[in-house]
């Protein structure tokens with residue numbers, strides 16, 4: 001009971017409470033791991049740093065942190081959720097890691113995983129009897145081979161969302177969700193660089209440097225980094241600080257409820273969108289913003305931190321209009337969608353339909369793009385504006 005209170009769960013029927021407890025702890029561990037890897041990436045000389053950042057077939061980056069987080073989350077869920085075989089659908093695979101010329105990379109992943117597991121007790125998680133061997137780490141990563149679908153229970157994991165932001169010292173997220181019979185039931189979103197003050201969200205690119213200057217570390221302050229979580233139907237979403245082991249900031253701060261903003265006038269809204277214009281049409285959203293009288297600059301943020309900003313009331317609208325040739329993947333959205341919805345917001349495609357997480361890896365049947373808003377009235381107005389602008393756009 002005491003533990004439930006700490007987690008912020010109400011006295012509602014205990015559905016998913018064990019799963020949520022373990023999942024939040026796994027994401028906390030993942031955030032700690034990512035903070036260390038990001039720091040070492042930024043401080044290292046180019047030649048060292050390159051070992052830790054690889055390029056995938058589609059030229060997107062993947063790092064030691066992506067594989068290591070996938071291994072940690074997979075290991076923790078499988079070890080402590082004994083309800084049968086855990087099924088996980090996740091972004092990364094072991095192809096690159098298993099290549100004969102990747103031994104340095106694989107070693108770095110195994111070390112990062114074991115360093116993180118050695119700190120497991122500080123997160124309330126039992127550490128393994130002995131450090132994991134290479135084959136156990138590879139097995140934990142490759143076990144995440146679920147293909148999802150409309151029936152049964154599976155977890156969805158994006159170990160590092162916004163890897164580009166991560167390697168640039170900027171925003172990124174660790175995203176975990178539980179899907180049952182095609183519906184998102186739990187969402188956990190770790191945002192290790194989420195700032196305490198919303199004004200700091202707009203320090204793109206210079207983020208790391210500026211935050212470290214603005215906030216000399218003290219033992220008490222929660223400067224940056226949070227884990228958000230929500231359970232379907234609870235009508236609540238929660239935020240807790242990322243545990244800072246150096247400052248012994250572990251669960252001392254009880255979770256606080258988060259709620260979307262009450263602004264429903266599009267002209268007053270802050271809207272956020274992807275940083276990369278290759279990922280979403282900046283020109284379409286600029287035209288749309290103009291058409292609703294919105295004059296503020298868009299808040300461009302890497303990763304699902306955009307969903308976090310809406311859920312926390314720090315922004316009001318998120319729009320993503322990817323190229324028609326691109327198919328959105330469920331791990332880029334599941335956790336963020338449930339957290340916004342439970343915090344009082346709305347997320348649909350541009351046709352006003354719920355996103356469909358029941359069709360496997362991709363969000364099939366998506367109408368044009370994704371829109372998240374702080375409330376139903378605002379959402380309606382944005383959808384109307386999208387419809388009005390769409391015909392004259394070149395998308």
Ligand SMILES: Nc1ncnc2c1ncn2[C@@H]1O[C@H](COP(=O)(O)OS(=O)(=O)O)[C@@H](OP(=O)(O)O)[C@H]1O
Nearest residue numbers: 160161162163274275276278279301302303322326
């Ligand atoms: N071409 C294209 N179009 C649209 N989206 C793409 C595209 N390529 C990749 N991705 C996915 O975008 C994820 C990065 O987050 P964002 O969409 O927020 O973009 S951005 O980083 O802010 O520019 C990113 O997630 P991660 O790979 O986890 O970083 C991708 O899944």
Ligand SMILES: [Mg+2]
Nearest residue numbers: 158161162332
């Ligand atoms: Mg992603």
Ligand SMILES: [Mg+2]
Nearest residue numbers: 091158160161
């Ligand atoms: Mg990713």
Ligand SMILES: [Mg+2]
Nearest residue numbers: 060061091163
């Ligand atoms: Mg990726």
